[in-house]
Amino acid sequence: MNATPTTARPLWLVAGVAFVVGVATMALLIGPTSIPAGGTLLESLDRLTPFNIDSGLTETQQSIVWNLRLPRVVLGLLVGASLATAGSTYQGVFRNPLADPYLLGIAAGGGLGATIAFVNRFGDGNGAFDGVQIAAFAGALVAVSLAWIVGVAGDRSNGTTTLILTGVAVASLFTAVQTFLQQRNADDIRQIYTWLLGGLSTSGWSEVMQLLPIAVLLLFVLALSGRTLDIMAVGDEEATLLGLAVPQIRFGLLVAASLLTAAAVAVSGLIAFVGLIVPHAVRLLFGASFRVILPLSIFAGAGFLVLCDLAARTILSPAEIPIGVITAFFGAPFFIVILRTTSSR
């Protein structure tokens, strides 16, 4: 008898790391400017490791690798991992396969925050702690907090249905205000839309360094929450009778996942579908235990988003397609397949 719990097997973790490294390398080597592959890799190693390696690249080439391509890849990894992990957490907390990190109004709140910042010229969305980023982050947190306060305080049944519906209502409200502001400021619409559709273009490392600490910390915390989410999978009542402090744990997990999402949204806009489809793909491929889904979502989300970004900037190169278009374009058909397979069960 196989008397061991389901966990992410070492082999899968190794495969996950290999997938991420492979995709990242590919993304690093491909771009509108042709740069020798060997030189690109050596330059990256030179910068990222303590070793002094001569890459043989020109100064411009070095700058492209270090200031454009590498931060963009790393940002893609962080945002993808964050959205996928937050999505897994949301799906677990709500025991709902249709949940995603934007469920409680983060997208609408972030969008409204960014819109307000754009129309008031608080910033342009680039660089560290730019006005748009701060406004988007704040808007996302305001929306999710509002949904939580109204949804949980007004629900005596202690379940999640009211919370989800409140999230929908809050999102509608914020989107309405956002649309109104956009209509009143037609000049800014193009800029706002570009931001809303999401993107990983950076101005160097500043955005990466801004997201890195919070993302690493929260990814670590959530990756350890698989067991707890597995217990919550049997429902609030039974989980409580198994000794779990369900309301407190749900609150803690949602705070972590929402902060992570808001931080990612602030630097990359509203990238759709990653938080929905990556957890599903992992679940279908590797099993339903969150002890598997959460750690593997980190790798799968990171790799998937970098891959989508690569497509976004090469398909119409040198022009860029908004990354949200790519994730949705590949995500929507996949989502339909999931709906079909899970509803026929």
Next chain:
Amino acid sequence: MSRSLGTPAAIEVRGLGVEIGKTTLLQPTDLFIKAGSWLSIIGPNGAGKSTLLKAIVGAAPSMGTVSVDGTDTASMKRTEKAQTFAWVPQTPIIPPGFRVFDYVLLGRTPHRHPLAAERSEDLAVVHDVLLDLDLAPFVDRNVDSLSGGERQRVIIARALAQQTPILLLDEPTTALDLGHQQEVLLLLDRLRDEGRTIVSTMHDLTLAGQFADRLILLACGRVVADGTTSAVLTEENLATHYKADVRVVRNNGTVLVIPRIATQFIPSSPTRNPLDHQSPRAIRNPLVHQKKETPTMVTEPPVEKAPVEDAKGYAQSIVLVMTGDGKGKSSSAFGMMCRGVARDWNVAVVQFVKSGDWNVGEEKIGRQLGVDWFNEGQGFTWNSEDLEKDKAIARAGWERAAEIIAAGEHQLVILDELTYLINWGWIEAEPVYEAIRNRPGKVSIVVTGRDAPEELIEVADTVSEVRKVKHAFDKGIVAKKGIDY
């Protein structure tokens, strides 16, 4: 306070009540549940069975107190409570794609920190529980892919992995087939024998009565009966609180609760083979699968007419009339009823005139023996206020009797006091003789009553007259219960 399994735990419930808004789901209830015993909560739908169970475990907001071995559960920490009570819900949420091992491992939750890894001790407990419940072959299967019985075992396994002294189960056998019901109940029986205290709600009264040490009957959120199986499962209790017409059969300490519809006569097709003998158990016990009529029966020969002799010269059936003015006509008929039961026959008794308020000892014993008993009278005329009503009842009674005879499902049909109906002109006489003459081959008939008409004596094979030599009544002695009436 963590408990080991070695010490059975008693539960004391005081003033436990549940209200939602202004609706009272459970009236304040006091209960003491002995350590190591099995209490089953029964009651009609909406009586508050699950509510009481949930209130005990603290899954429903309630008033009052629940203490375990003197410790108020309100003072227990969440994990402490989960180490005391294990809960098996009626319809648990089974997360899709969960392995059996992972699911049972959830039972170890109260024994470790949610973020901490399982200790080898936890894995060992799960391992043992799985072996104990014969679940080893399923360990890598997904819980949602198992059959109902296997799944219920897995859910109980999760509860056992909690290693609690108390198990609370909400309808553990509902939705299971007969074999799996038994399997689960025998498992719980063993767990009780190992010292666990078991509280369950049960839908199936017979099964509830067979296994539990004690039953409580809830109706409208109130305990209306409490005690042993035979004290709680009475026809009166079930009629009052379930609004159910049931027969309660007691046999060797087992109490069977059978809906009347299963014991009443169900007309069969005229092509039914009268030789197709069904054991009384198959007919009377709805738990035993009845033979289904197969289309091939249609081609079988029609009902044989009596009297037909078999190869050895024995009659297939006879008609016996007990008449006369002496005491003992019905008593001898019931003697034949007992002989019939002893031969494993299906016996039916139709009582005309008497019954209703008359409490006949034979009826009690007859029902216990599995005799199909039909009361078709309302007492003697001098008790009756409305003669037309009596006539209507008599006619309906005879129709019932005629159907029973024609169906041929009983080897012996006793028509007690039938002669009065004929003599008083309450029913037409000729159809009675017709029905007896045309009875299916294997149906013997015993008719009792004074002044048997000539035509009845005509159709009968054996007629005995009980003559009164003397009667205690003549001396003014009214009756001796048990001997008379």
